[in-house]
Amino acid sequence: xxxxxxxxxxxxxxxxxxxxxxxxxxxxxxxxxxxxxxxxxxxxxxxxxxxxxxxxxxxxxxxxxxxxxxxxxxxxxxxxxxxxxxxxxxxxxxxxxxxxxxxxxxxxxxxxxxxxxxxxxxxxxxxxxxxxxxxxxxxxxxxxxxxxxxxxxxxxxxxxxxxxxxxxxxxxxxxxxxxxxxxxxxxxxxxxxxxxxxxxxxxxxxxxxxxxxxxxxxxxxxx
Amino acid sequence: xxxxxxxxxxxxxxxxxxxxxxxxxxxxxxxxxxxxxxxxxxxxxxxxxxxxxxxxxxxxxxxxxxxxxxxxxxxxxxxxxxxxxxxxxxxxxxxxxxxxxxxxxxxxxxxxxxxxxxxxxxxxxxxxxxxxxxxxxxxxxxxxxxxxxxxxxxxxxxxxxxxxxxxxxxxxxxxxxxxxxxxxxxxxxxxxxxxxxxxxxxxxxxxxxxxxxxxxxxxxxxx
Numbered sequence: 001x002x003x004x005x006x007x008x009x010x011x012x013x014x015x016x017x018x019x020x021x022x023x024x025x026x027x028x029x030x031x032x033x034x035x036x037x038x039x040x041x042x043x044x045x046x047x048x049x050x051x052x053x054x055x056x057x058x059x060x061x062x063x064x065x066x067x068x069x070x071x072x073x074x075x076x077x078x079x080x081x082x083x084x085x086x087x088x089x090x091x092x093x094x095x096x097x098x099x100x101x102x103x104x105x106x107x108x109x110x111x112x113x114x115x116x117x118x119x120x121x122x123x124x125x126x127x128x129x130x131x132x133x134x135x136x137x138x139x140x141x142x143x144x145x146x147x148x149x150x151x152x153x154x155x156x157x158x159x160x161x162x163x164x165x166x167x168x169x170x171x172x173x174x175x176x177x178x179x180x181x182x183x184x185x186x187x188x189x190x191x192x193x194x195x196x197x198x199x200x201x202x203x204x205x206x207x208x209x210x211x212x213x214x215x216x217x218x219x220x221x222x223x
Numbered sequence: 224x225x226x227x228x229x230x231x232x233x234x235x236x237x238x239x240x241x242x243x244x245x246x247x248x249x250x251x252x253x254x255x256x257x258x259x260x261x262x263x264x265x266x267x268x269x270x271x272x273x274x275x276x277x278x279x280x281x282x283x284x285x286x287x288x289x290x291x292x293x294x295x296x297x298x299x300x301x302x303x304x305x306x307x308x309x310x311x312x313x314x315x316x317x318x319x320x321x322x323x324x325x326x327x328x329x330x331x332x333x334x335x336x337x338x339x340x341x342x343x344x345x346x347x348x349x350x351x352x353x354x355x356x357x358x359x360x361x362x363x364x365x366x367x368x369x370x371x372x373x374x375x376x377x378x379x380x381x382x383x384x385x386x387x388x389x390x391x392x393x394x395x396x397x398x399x400x401x402x403x404x405x406x407x408x409x410x411x412x413x414x415x416x417x418x419x420x421x422x423x424x425x426x427x428x429x430x431x432x433x434x435x436x437x438x439x440x441x442x443x444x445x446x
Contacts, residue, residue: 037261038344038373039365066345068371089375091314091345119372121261122289122314122343141364141387142262148291149342150261152312164364170393 013127016095020102020130027107029060030216031115032209033129035153036137037146038119041163041196043071045137045205046114048196050078052206057111057213062101064093064118071116081105092124093117099130111213121150133158133212136189140164144174147181154182157189159208166195236350239318243325243353250330252283253439254338255432256352258376259360260369261342264386264419266294268360268428269337271419273301275429280334280436285324287316287341294339304328315347316340322353334436344373356381356435359412363387367397370404377405380412382431389418 024031034042043063050059060081063071072084083101085093098115105113115131117124136157138146141164147154154160160182168175175193182191190208194201247254257265266286273282283304286294295307306324308316321338328336338354340347359380361369364387370377377383383405391398398416405414413431417424 037342037365038369039260039362065372067374068368070368070372089345089349091343118345119260120314120343120345122312122341123346126312139262139364141362141390142260145291145293146261149288149293151290167364167390167393170390 010126013095016099017128017130020095020098021132023102024107024113024130024132025220027110028220029107029110029113030133030213031113031129031131032133032135032158033115033117033124033131034135034137035117035121035124036119036139037121037142040119040137040139040142042116042119042137043074044196045161045163045194046075046116047078048199048202049114049206049209050075052202053112053209054078058109059112059114060105060107060110061114061116062093062098062105063116064097066090066118080110087118091118091120091122092127093129094127095129112209121146121153125150125153125156132216135159135161137161137163138178140167140171140173144177145181147178147185151185154189155185157186158212159205160186160189160191161205162191162193164195164197165193165200166198233349236318239322240351240353243318243321244355246325247330247336247353247355248443250333251443252330252333252336253356253436254336254352254354255356255358255381256338256340256347256354257358257360258340258344258347259342259362260344260365263342263360263362263365265339265342265360266297267419268384268386268417269298269339270301271422271425272337272429272432273298275425276335276432277301281332282335282337283328283330283333284337284339285316285321286339287320289313289341303333310341314341314343314345315350316352317350318352335432344369344376348376348379355439358382358384360384360386361401363390363394363396367400368404370401370408374408377412378408380409381435382428383409383412383414384428385414385416387418387420388416388423389421
């Protein structure tokens with residue numbers, strides 16, 4: 001009973017997700033679902049990414065949080081548009097919440113839509129929001145064992161970002177373990193080491209984003 | 224429909240949780256549900272706590288994880304008994320999983336049962352496992368905004384542990400914000416700053432545990 005209901009909820013979600021993707025494709029927007037544990041640096045990454053893409057590329061952001069508008073406030077001023085979605089007790093964003101978020105945006109002229117999911121390494125992984133790509137963050141202080149412990153998050157990642165690498169020398173951390181665990185669950189996603197604080201690795205992340213847009217444009221022209 | 228099903232699942236869970244509590248009360252075991260984001264240091268805390276309580280007090284541990292037995296392996300040798308519960312895609316432990324864990328333990332002679340929940344700041348908060356107390360961890364590198372963003376986790380906490388305080392000088396972190404946010408959501412739980420790595424604050428945490436056992440014994444004798 002429980003499983004059937006959960007499955008039908010996910011099916012309904014997936015239909016909305018497909019419609020979200022169609023809307024964004026029609027507007028030429030590339031949507032990236034950003035997922036990680038709480039405090040891995042999703043907002044810090046966007047604080048540095050959005051200004052770096054300007055003025056060539058315009059970004060919009062949907063931010064999911066249980067409570068508060070703190071992340072949205074941190075991002076104000078740089079993105080073309082920011083919409084905060086409070087999920088209450090909800091442990092992830094849903095496609096319907098993203099659809100409502102899209103209603104609040106003027107998608108014209110937007111190149112990237114960043115969807116900052118609720119900080120959670122489990123539940124968001126199962127829920128399609130209509131994104132094109134998934135960026136999964138893992139911060140150094142969380143420990144070098146997290147890829148093996150949360151494979152369902154890392155398996156479908158389009159890119160894996162190892163954040164807060166400026167702390168590597170200060171912590172007992174075996175970076176090789178992370179690469180080894182990633183190679184077991186996901187052989188296609190690049191792993192980018194970065195620190196929005198020092199700027200390390202940001203060029204590689206920005207180049208990856210640009211490359212995804214280029215590929216997307218080629219695919220859309222071909223179809 | 225969805226809500227009704229979720230409610231009835233939670234009701235069934237609560238009945239099992241009550242039975243778990245009854246079993247542990249009968250055996251004189253004090254059970255502590257340990258919750259936090261992934262990588263806040265739940266296992267590191269237990270690695271230092273369990274040996275420090277010996278030989279006066281014996282501990283058993285139930286460890287919840289999606290995959291792997293790494294946490295259980297880290298704790299081997301010190302606890303009287305360790306049971307790993309793999310939840311697969313499950314985002315929290317359930318009372319039934321804990322009941323099965325209890326079946327695997329000999330509760331006689333056990334003073335503390337530590338239940339290390341799945342690393343997740345959202346879902347575990349809603350689920351009673353039959354524990355007597357909740358210890359909620361928050362590590363410094365996660366940022367000083369997490370109490371406000373995840374109030375449902377911190378509201379029912381019996382104690383709040385600010386971990387990895389050895390990193391305080393290295394990060395932009397406003398400790399006062401945490402105290403302020405805690406005072407808004409939970410006025411009864413002590414906030415203990417600690418670092419299992421350096422030992423800072425461990426005496427206060429151990430004293431808190433001992434005090435809870437003393438109070439529990441008085442309550443049980445009175446009833």
